[in-house]
Structure formats: C-alpha cells, structure tokens
Amino acid sequence: MISWNCQGVGSPLTFHQLKEIARLHFPSLFFLSETKNRVSRLDAVKKSLNMDSVIRVDLVGTSGGLALFWKGTSSVSLKKMCSWFIDVEIFDISLNKSWRLVNVYFNPYDNVRRDQWEFFSQYKSCLGDDWVLWGDMNDITCAEEKNGGAARSAWSFRGFRNFIDNCGLVDLGFSGYPFTWRNNRSGVEYVQERLDRVLVSPSWHRLYSQASVTHIESVGSDHNAIWLNLQTTPAHSRVPFRFDAHWVDDDEAEQVIRQAWSTLVQGSRSYSVYRKIQACRLSLTNWKRRKRLNxxxxxxxxxxxxxxxxxxxxxxxxxxxxxxxxxxxxxxxxxxxx
Structure with a gap:
C-alpha cells in the first residue's frame, strides 16, 4: 500500500510519478492527500493506476482533497470520512479477518491539529483492536526527525508524542532516506523533516509481524511517498519486450531489423518467421542497450x-x-x- 501527499495530481510530473510508483511497487491500495483536483482528474488517476474503486474527499477552495484507490470491489468498505481523514475497513482473505485503516492528513496549523488529535483520541474507540493510522502527520516526535532551520524546544514534541501514547500506537519505523518532506529552499533556509509515517496498534502489529515501511524518493511533490508492505517478500513481474514507436524514425533501427530478418533459418515457413521475430527482438534489445535509448x-x-x-x-x-x-x-x- 502506498501513501503520498502529492500536493496536487494536476501536475504532469506528479502524474508520471504516480504511474511509475504503481509500476514499480504494484500497490493494491493508494492513498493520496492534498489532491487539489476535482472528480474528473481523480477518475483519470484511477484509470491510469489500474485501480477499481475510489473514495474521494473534495478539496476546500483550492487546497486539500483526499482520495483512496484500491483494486478489487469487496475488500474495502467505508466507515467514516471528513475533510482530513478516510476510515475504511479492510478484509484480509488470507487471515479471514478485518482491520481498520485510517488515512489521515493532519493540519499544518498547531491549534487545528491539536483539535484533530483530541477528536481522534475519542474516535479510536470505534476502531477495535486492529488498526493502522498513516499519512502526513505534519509533526515530528524528536529533534532527530528534523534537519536544518531553527531548532525546536523539547516541550514542542510533547503534544504529538502524547497523542501517539494516548492512542496506544507503535511507530513501524522505516527504511530509506530519513526525511519525507523538504521546503525546497536553499542554504541555511533548507529544512527537511519526517512528516509522513505509519502508526499501528500492537494487536495489528502481531497480525502482520513482517510488515515494513519504505520511504520512496518522489520528485513530483515536496513529500516522499511511504510504502507499507504487508508481504514478507515483494512481488516481481517480468517486463515483456515492447517495440518503441520512436524507432520507426530511426535509420539505424531499420538496419538492425533488416540484418536480423535476413538470418537464414531452416524449417517450415511459420517456424522461420517465428525465429526471425526472435532474432529481431534480441537484436533490437541489444542495440537499445548499446545506444542507451531507454x-x-x-x-x-x-x-x-x-x-x-x-x-x-x-x-x-x-x-x-x-x-x-x-x-x-x-x-x-x-x-x-x-
């Protein structure tokens, strides 16, 4: 599963990044915050990510917006949603058990975020024993989760740490680059923080003891994506050969094809065509690697x-x-x- 504060899905760069993340990590569920776009654009994202279903929270004015995409039609059911979170129940067929996933975007303003913490501290009683809270938390728990900018005092971390403790949650940690957000400035004004994370209940952690979190470097947003992998080994798929449309206009590619097709093959006509196609595919693949056309x-x-x-x-x-x-x-x- 992937969570990403994409800061607007309308940017072509962000759209490309989404498709690449889906291609590389094969998520069955995608949570996007700060989508900043209306329904029509999110429908295009759903189609591009090959997802079957979507839950949307519209933006307010020109900011905000949440979207939850997933594959399949029956494994995810909505329990509650508002402007800053989507709570769903997920049914795990392999365990024959349901658990709750709360997809959240906490407000960047301290006073609003404190009210959200207070609300959620009461709401957690509706979630049962097995649940996950993940997304953009817009806060950090210690000085080590920030690099650059003015130092924060020790007491400023208490609110978020108390919220985590009051909810009885466990931080799953991460692998990858330690910070998930940067402010895109330079020099002494450059700041990086770990604002995005995965928090889980102890009971859920026992169910998925092999679960891991990876920070995915993302260039389409100020935030990196976070990948929650419930499997012990990641899925892989073999990429088939595809003919690149750009090669049609390349004289060198034409010569590669002509030379490969001229290969003498003994046997029936159909067998000869089959082997010539194989030869073309191999020759084009090797030529592409030599020319670095990928x-x-x-x-x-x-x-x-x-x-x-x-x-x-x-x-x-x-x-x-x-x-x-x-x-x-x-x-x-x-x-x-x-």
Missing part, C-alpha cells in the same frame, strides 16, 4: 541527480532542480509515448 534509464539518472541535490544539508542551488524536473518531464513524456 528513457527509463535516463529517468532513473535524472531522478538520482534530483535526489542527490535535495538530500544535502544546504539544499540544491537555485534553479538546478527545476531544470532537471523539466528534463525529467520530457523523458517521462517519451516513456508515455513508448
């Missing part, structure tokens, strides 16, 4: 450069990340054409 490789290189620039104490030089993002969008457009 947009996916370029995308990974650009993303790595962006991550390297952002994951520093001083932040990236002004304009550097935006230029790389423009190149990244161009490569993602090529990948979409493919």
């Amino acid at each position: 947009s996916g490789c370029v995308i990974e290189e650009l993303k790595s450069k962006i991550v390297s620039l952002r994951n520093t104490n001083q932040g990236p030089p002004p304009g550097a990340v935006q230029e790389l993002k423009w190149l990244l969008k161009h490569e993602w457009d090529k990948e979409k054409f493919f």
